[in-house]
Amino acid sequence: MSKTNSYIMFKLIAQKLKTKVWEVIAKSSKTKMGVIKWSSYYRKYCFFPEANIVFGEKYLLGIGTFVENLNKMRIKNKSRLYSTGGWRST
Secondary structure: OEEEOOOEEEEEEEEOOOOEEEEEEEOOOOOEEEEEEEEOOOOEEEEEEOOOOOOOHHHHHHHHHHHHHHHHHHHHHHHHHHHOOOOOOO
16 A cells, blocks of 8 residues: 655555554655654654655655654544554453
8 A cells, every 4th residue: 555645655564563664755766765653762653764865845744744644543543442442451
């Protein structure tokens, strides 16, 4: 599964038990810019850039919007799971 905007493509590369990992690719050059994955330190999805990559504002806005939407969906789904009894240890 992948999602795109005008400048970048977000490709789902891993589906873990509770989280996902997305690869961020520049559409024009097909360059891997980094990955978006769960950060246990920040307790939310974060962008982990590749070394020596320079970002313009349109790339940063696109990545930021995608990460923000992932975190909003996670909060929404998490509250729904807890209210229905999901994610409980037995």
